[in-house]
Each structure stands twice: as C-alpha cells, then as structure tokens.
Amino acid sequence: MRIELTDEQQMIRELAREFAQKEVEPIAAQLDREGRFPHETVRRMGELGLMGIAIPEKYGGGGADTVSYVVALEEVARACASHAVIMSVNNSLVADPIHRFGSEEQKERFLVPLASGRGLGCFALTEPQAGSDATNQATLAVRDGDHYALTGRKLFVTNGREATVALVFCQTDRDKGSRGISAFLVEKGTPGFLVPKVEDKLGLRASDTAEFVFEECRVPEANRLGEEGLGFKVAMTALDGGRIGIAAQAVGIARAAYEASLAYARERKSFGVPIGQHQMVQWMLADMATQLDAARLLTWRAAALKDRGEPYGVAAAMAKLYASEMAMKVTTDAIQVHGGYGYIKEYPVERYFRDAKITQIYEGTSQIQKLVIARQLLDLG
Amino acid sequence: MKVLVLVKQVPDTATQVKVGSDPRAIATTGITWIVSPYDEFAVEEALRIREKRGTGEVVAVSGGPERVKEALRSCLAMGADRAVHVLDPALEGADTLTTARVLAAVIQQEAPQLVLTGRQAIDDDTGAVGAQVAELLGWPCLSWIMEEAIAEDGATVRAGRQVEGALELFDLPLPCVLTAQKGLNEPRYPTLKGIMGAKKKEIKELGPGDLGVNVDGPQLELVRLEALPPRPPGRIIPGEPKEAVRELVRVLREEAKAI
Numbered sequence: 350m351r352i353e354l355t356d357e358q359q360m361i362r363e364l365a366r367e368f369a370q371k372e373v374e375p376i377a378a379q380l381d382r383e384g385r386f387p388h389e390t391v392r393r394m395g396e397l398g399l400m401g402i403a404i405p406e407k408y409g410g411g412g413a414d415t416v417s418y419v420v421a422l423e424e425v426a427r428a429c430a431s432h433a434v435i436m437s438v439n440n441s442l443v444a445d446p447i448h449r450f451g452s453e454e455q456k457e458r459f460l461v462p463l464a465s466g467r468g469l470g471c472f473a474l475t476e477p478q479a480g481s482d483a484t485n486q487a488t489l490a491v492r493d494g495d496h497y498a499l500t501g502r503k504l505f506v507t508n509g510r511e512a513t514v515a516l517v518f519c520q521t522d523r524d525k526g527s528r529g530i531s532a533f534l535v536e537k538g539t540p541g542f543l544v545p546k547v548e549d550k551l552g553l554r555a556s557d558t559a560e561f562v563f564e565e566c567r568v569p570e571a572n573r574l575g576e577e578g579l580g581f582k583v584a585m586t587a588l589d590g591g592r593i594g595i596a597a598q599a600v601g602i603a604r605a606a607y608e609a610s611l612a613y614a615r616e617r618k619s620f621g622v623p624i625g626q627h628q629m630v631q632w633m634l635a636d637m638a639t640q641l642d643a644a645r646l647l648t649w650r651a652a653a654l655k656d657r658g659e660p661y662g663v664a665a666a667m668a669k670l671y672a673s674e675m676a677m678k679v680t681t682d683a684i685q686v687h688g689g690y691g692y693i694k695e696y697p698v699e700r701y702f703r704d705a706k707i708t709q710i711y712e713g714t715s716q717i718q719k720l721v722i723a724r725q726l727l728d729l730g
Numbered sequence: 731m732k733v734l735v736l737v738k739q740v741p742d743t744a745t746q747v748k749v750g751s752d753p754r755a756i757a758t759t760g761i762t763w764i765v766s767p768y769d770e771f772a773v774e775e776a777l778r779i780r781e782k783r784g785t786g787e788v789v790a791v792s793g794g795p796e797r798v799k800e801a802l803r804s805c806l807a808m809g810a811d812r813a814v815h816v817l818d819p820a821l822e823g824a825d826t827l828t829t830a831r832v833l834a835a836v837i838q839q840e841a842p843q844l845v846l847t848g849r850q851a852i853d854d855d856t857g858a859v860g861a862q863v864a865e866l867l868g869w870p871c872l873s874w875i876m877e878e879a880i881a882e883d884g885a886t887v888r889a890g891r892q893v894e895g896a897l898e899l900f901d902l903p904l905p906c907v908l909t910a911q912k913g914l915n916e917p918r919y920p921t922l923k924g925i926m927g928a929k930k931k932e933i934k935e936l937g938p939g940d941l942g943v944n945v946d947g948p949q950l951e952l953v954r955l956e957a958l959p960p961r962p963p964g965r966i967i968p969g970e971p972k973e974a975v976r977e978l979v980r981v982l983r984e985e986a987k988a989i
Contacts, residue, residue, distance in 0.1 A: 361922060
C-alpha cells in the first residue's frame with residue numbers, strides 16, 4: 350500500500366498553500382478581530398477553482414477530486430479557518446448536492462455560478478427545535494400551483510448573509526416525517542426571504558452565520574432539488590461529504606497550532622534552555638504531531654473512498670469525530686506550550702483555539718458522529 | 731509569435747542547504763524543487779505577450795534529470811502551451827557554457843521569435859546562461875529587464891532595465907534574448923483548470939544525442955563547495971546603561987574595528 354498524492358493533487362496542494370500563505374494568512378488576525386467577511390480573497394479563490402474543486406469543468410468547477418479538495422482545504426484552514434468554512438460549505442454542502450441530485454437545467458442555473466465562485470452557496474437545515482434532531486423540521490413548503498410557499502425559520506446558516514443562493518430544507522408532507530422533507534434552491538432577493546440576524550460568534554469570526562425567516566416565500570417548482578420527499582436524503586448525503594471537509598478544516602487549524610508551538614519551543618527559553626529541551630514540552634509536541642497525522646490519514650481515506658465511489662459515510666464520521674476532537678486538544682496544548690503568551694492576542698494560538706471549537710459541533714456534533722458510527726457497527730440502520 | 735522560455739528547477743528558497751557527500755554538489759535528499767522565481771517572471775511575461783497579441787505559442791524548456799518534468803508541468807499549469815525536456819542527468823552539474831550550448835540547440839530547432847529567461851537561477855546565481863545562449867546564436871540580449879513592449883509588426887521589442895535612479899530603454903530586433911528582473915510582473919497562480927489541463931499538454935523529451943551538440947568538456951570546473959563558517963554568537967554587554975554603552979563603544983572601536 351502506498352499513501353501518496355498524485356502529481357495533480359500535489360500541484361493543487363502547492364497552489365492552495367502558496368495562495369493561503371501569501372494572500373490569506375497575513376490578513377487572518379485582522380479579519381478575526383474585525384469580524385469582516387473576506388470578499389476579495391473569496392472571489393480570488395473562486396477564480397483559482399477552489400470553490401468547486403471536485404465539480405467537473407463543464408459546470409464551472411476545477412475538475413479535480415475529493416482528495417484534492419481536502420488537501421487544499423487543509424492549507425486554507427491552516428491560514429484562516431473562516432476562509433476554510435466558507436469554501437467548505439460552498440463545495441460540499443451546496444455545489445456537491447446540486448451536482449449529484451440536480452437536473453441539467455438546475456446545474457446550468459445554480460451550479461455553474463457556485464462552482465466558478467461567481468455566486469456563493471449556503472445550507473439551511475438547522476431550526477430552533479431541529480439541530481441534531483434534524484428530522485424535526487418545522488419549516489413548511491405548501492404547494493400552490495407550480496410554486497411552493499415557504500414559511501419558517503432557519504438558524505446558524507454559514508455564509509447566510511453573503512450567499513447568493515440557499516439550499517433550504519422544508520416539510521412538504523408533515524405526516525411522512527423525514528420522508529416528507531424536500532430540498533429547495535432559494536435565491537437571495539426572493540420576496541419573503543429575510544435575513545434578520547447575523548450571529549456574534551466565539552470563533553470563525555470572518556465567516557457570517559445568519560438566521561433566515563421565510564414568510565410565504567414563493568419558490569418555483571423548478572427550484573426543488575430532487576423529488577418531493579427526497580430532501581432528507583439530500584441533506585444527509587451532503588453532510589456525509591461535508592464532514593470530510595470539516596475534518597480537513599480541523600486538521601488545518603491543528604497544524605497551524607502545532608507549527609506555531611514547534612517554532613515557539615525552539616526559540617523560547619526557560620531555565621536557561623529552549624523549552625523544546627524540556628521533556629514535558631517534547632511530550633506535548635510528539636502527541637500533537639502523532640494525532641495530527643492520524644487525523645489527516647483518516648481524512649484522506651474518507652476522501653479516497655468517496656472518489657472511488659465506495660461507501661464513505663462511516664469513514665467520514667470517524668474522520669470528522671477524530672479530527673475535531675484532536676483539533677480541540679492540539680489547540681489547547683498549543684496555548685499551554687506558549688504559556689501566558691498563548692492566552693493573549695499577540696500570538697495566533699488563541700484564535701486557533703477559538704476556531705477549533707466549532708468543528709466539534711457543526712455538520713453533526715461529536716456525539717452525532719458516534720451515533721452514526723455505532724449504528725453502522727451494530728447494523729441498526 | 732512563438733516565445734520560448736528557459737526555466738531551471740532549483741531547490742525551494744526555504745531549503746537549508748548542506749554540502750553533499752560529493753563536495754562538488756549539495757545534498758538533495760528531502761529538498762522541495764521549484765521553478766526558479768526569476769524564470770517564473772519570464773513565463774508570466776511570455777503568457778502576457780501571447781494574451782496581448784491574441785495568438786502565439788509559449789514553450790517552456792529545461793534540461794536535467796526526470797524530476798525536471800515537475801517544473802515544466804508547473805509552467806504548463808500556469809498556461810504554457812507545451813514543453814521541451816532535455817533529459818540528461820549530466821546537465822545537473824554542467825557548467826553554464828555546456829547548458830547554454832544545449833539550450834541554444836533547442837532554440838535552433840524550435841526557431842522562436844523571442845527567448846525569455848530569468849536574470850539568474852537562484853541556486854548557483856551565475857546569471858550567465860541567458861547571455862551565453864544569445865552569444866552562441868548571434869542574437870542580441872538585454873538582461874535584467876523591468877518592462878518590454880513588442881512592436882505591432884513583431885519585428886522589434888523595446889525593453890527597459892533599471893539603472894541607478896532611471897530606466898534605460900533599448901530597441902532590439904527580434905529574435906533576441908531577454909532576461910527578467912523582479913518587478914517585470916507579478917506571476918499568476920496556476921488555476922485548478924490549468925493544473926488539470928497540464929497533463930494533456932505535450933512535454934517533448936529529447937536526449938543529448940538528439941541535439942547534435944559537440945561538447946568538448948566543461949570550460950569551468952567546480953572544485954568544491956564549502957559551508958560558511960558558523961556565525962559567532964551575539965554578545966550581551968551587562969551592567970548599567972551608562973557603563974554598558976561605554977563598553978559597547980570601546981568594543982566596537984577596539985575589537986570589531988567598526989567605528
């Protein structure tokens with residue numbers, strides 16, 4: 350067995366690394382401080398092909414694969430976790446399901462702008478009473494001729510304010526439960542589609558997380574993604590892929606924290622020697638490097654399975670679970686290595702720590718990942 | 731217009747260079763290889779010439795072992811149309827005249843209207859190959875250019891290079907050789923589309939025998955590389971500022987002889 354990237358995958362990693370180090374890393378701390386959405390760099394990521402990496406070229410994408418996507422995402426996340434989530438949501442949670450479930454007409458209309466970075470997508474599933482319990486959807490889509498009227502509220506929508514189109518999940522038949530959920534592509538500016546609030550967050554402060562309200566929002570039937578009642582499958586398939594992206598994001602954040610700690614351990618002195626010569630610090634660095642590598646390998650495996658067309662749901666859940674827990678631990682230890690300096694904003698590790706936390710929560714909490722894995726192990730369906 | 735770009739694959743700028751077991755070369759294990767940054771300016775300029783004129787061909791050329799193809803693929807991903815690889819491991823440690831003869835032979839086969847390259851490669855820093863190639867071909871050469879504009883009829887180029895406080899402008903007939911200085915342009919990133927398309931583009935492979943170059947041995951012989959002596963550690967002068975400054979001035983004057 351060989352664990353090796355192809356020439357193209359390596360070149361895509363180099364491209365993402367160079368772009369992230371030159372254009373994103375220098376502005377990351379300021380964007381975090383100001384809570385400002387990075388329009389300019391996101392636009393350039395679109396031009397480079399990073400907003401639709403695994404989407405075929407004929408639909409405006411980069412024509413590469415999921416492994417390329419995760420190696421690029423790790424590089425971007427290492428520089429700025431906010432850029433990484435903006436990129437991940439557009440790639441995994443919106444472009445990918447349109448490519449998989451959309452009609453040719455929908456791909457032309459919606460996928461081409463999203464994959465080429467001219468538009469931006471968001472994914473609206475969570476509701477006030479439906480988080481981990483995603484089947485408990487209260488947003489209604491009531492058929493009215495060749496339209497549906499959407500009414501309800503969606504929470505914690507990443508890219509929510511800046512997105513040009515939202516993938517929205519609604520109940521079209523309440524009696525059928527999860528089999529009564531349908532997915533709709535709703536354009537910004539559609540009458541009755543409101544964005545009343547943008548959240549103030551602990552981390553990922555340069556990404557916008559918004560609340561949506563739909564008030565009798567009329568959406569044409571042509572915007573329904575997949576058959577009526579297929580929405581929950583669309584959502585779960587998208588999240589399976591999304592989890593590989595979040596795993597890659599967690600690996601990128603942790604790598605930034607590890608690399609900062611390694612550099613600090615070489616230069617900072619205590620008791621007359623660089624702190625890297627103290628065994629307590631060595632142990633932390635060794636643990637960080639080992640766990641980081643393990644998380645990356647799990648992430649690459651899940652991506653490779655997806656590329657080969659094999660089942661990848663459990664592998665994606667394992668990668669996301671392990672990588673996000675690892676990122677929280679590594680960023681916590683990184684502050685410890687830095688001591689008091691790790692707690693102040695002059696050093697970047699406190700930002701990595703704040704950014705890491707959400708990876709244990711969104712696109713399925715760590716607890717939900719364990720549920721997904723255990724159900725498969727025990728054949729509980 | 732056909733523009734040929736000479737590129738060299740060099741160790742990444744962040745490499746910690748060490749002398750190898752053969753003291754005439756550096757240790758290459760673990761090195762990341764890149765296209766020499768000045769050559770990237772040359773590739774970018776060639777692409778801009780093609781884009782500005784709306785037609786033309788950009789051909790990237792390099793010589794050396796198999797791994798040189800990675801550098802050529804980077805040029806293809808940036809947008810070069812095709813590449814030529816003189817596959818000859820001996821070119822790795824060749825002197826500049828040997829390299830220039832091989833490249834001049836490729837240029838004669840390809841017959842471009844313009845040859846661009848970096849002002850120097852960032853490994854050996856000889857800065858000789860561009861001028862040597864021009865000399866062997868009997869073409870004019872302008873080094874370290876900061877700007878260029880090809881006449882509409884494609885017969886001449888006006889190119890400028892920075893001199894102390896001014897820009898020196900020259901008109902050269904084509905074909906000619908221009909070498910790129912930093913500031914000529916800002917090289918583009920390859921796009922994903924460019925990267926995925928690069929494998930469909932041709933890298934023509936030539937052996938040393940295909941070029942009919944008579945090599946009468948190196949004209950310049952590298953004797954050995956020596957590592958720089960380690961820098962002496964810094965010194966902290968302790969004490970009250972007043973005395974410390976007095977001591978500092980004394981040391982600078984008497985020991986370092988700096989003032």
